[in-house]
Amino acid sequence: MAGIFGMDGLSTLQVQEELERGGRFVVFEYCVSFFLTTRRRSSDVYFVRAGQGTFGLSLGYTLLSLLLGWWGLPWGFIYTPRCLATNLQGGKDVTDLVLPSLLAPRYDPALDY
Template identity: 45%
Template sequence: MSKIIGIDNMTVEELNQELANGAKFVVFLYCISIVILTFKRSSEIYLVKSGENTFMKGLKFNLISFFLGWWGIPWGIIYTIQCLFTNLSGGRDITPQVMAALRQE
């Protein structure tokens, strides 16, 4: 499993309490294009606590997509818009998948 940013030094009880309070695990999308090749990728997993703003966490990935994503024809423009929309909406919530993986470990 990928590194989860934001859970450093948290106990299982603290993590469960955060999740019960509305925290979620999210990834941010970014895209990079090189003329005819376009790559759409996900960031590391972030723990976003309840009430925490995701704008600053996703800013780096929005900037990457905005400046490097739209160059590819035709997918660069499409993927860039998708990435920006997803990130500005708070990222992609993958809490159920992370919890299922953590239970298996």
């Protein structure tokens, strides 16, 4: 599946089985500030298998926020702790948003006649 990290080589059935065991789709947040401008964004989607930790996946986003998030007034001081909390709690679970598009039938132009 393109655009989702951690799904390389997995079939839809394998992903469904992993979700039943506790896997999930998550995004991590990061915050970057430049004086009066602060941007709070989400990462791409990551597939986290059951039992897999997210610390390593969130580390880059967490460090980015720690280094560059605080500098915007006033939003840097508001958004940065929120981003850090989200990442340190395992990311934001977006499974309910991703699953419908993952399970939807794909259009195949070769079958269009």
